[in-house]
Amino acid sequence: MKIYIKNMVCSRCEMAVRTLFDEMKISVLSIKLGEVELSKTLENLEKKQLSEKLKSLGFELLDDKISKTIERIKNRIIDLVHHQNEQLKINLSSYLSEDLNQDYSALSNLFSETEGITIEHYFIAQKIERVKELLIYNELSLSEIAFQLNYSSVAHLSNQFKKTTGITPTQFKQLKEKKRKQIDDL
Known part of the structure; x- marks a missing residue:
């Protein structure tokens, strides 16, 4: 099961989230900017507690599909610019389209409507x-x-x-x- 977390922008964020999951004894398969893959589905109470604890750290558990997609776009761009310099020579639209497995024009329109700026900006x-x-x-x-x-x-x-x-x-x-x-x- 994958869950999506808003405001994870660096490796320290990943460490803070990992520590929180460890404290809550929730088994994590992997963590990367904005995404956590779990070994099992969370119960409603666990999800609620996780959401509250994430908020106390300045993060937010994302539930709706649009928010998840927007956050994934942002996290891919942040990761690309701040952590993968050698990858910057690629075409951004192709990179996002392939990585998110969606048509770039749909991603672009969704991002612009939601964020008020283009993906390029x-x-x-x-x-x-x-x-x-x-x-x-x-x-x-x-x-x-x-x-x-x-x-x-x-x-x-x-x-x-x-x-x-x-x-x-x-x-x-x-x-x-x-x-x-x-x-x-x-």
């Missing part, structure tokens, strides 16, 4: 968040970041970054360094 937003992360780490140059995230050029990355955030990557980096210095002065 959500994907770009995640890529920009990843760029911010990599700029803060200060381990890669802007060219290396552009290459890693499959931008055609540094200019393309910079234009998309500015369009999304209102500032250039260089300005973002300078702001973060200034804030860091102020914290260090404390």
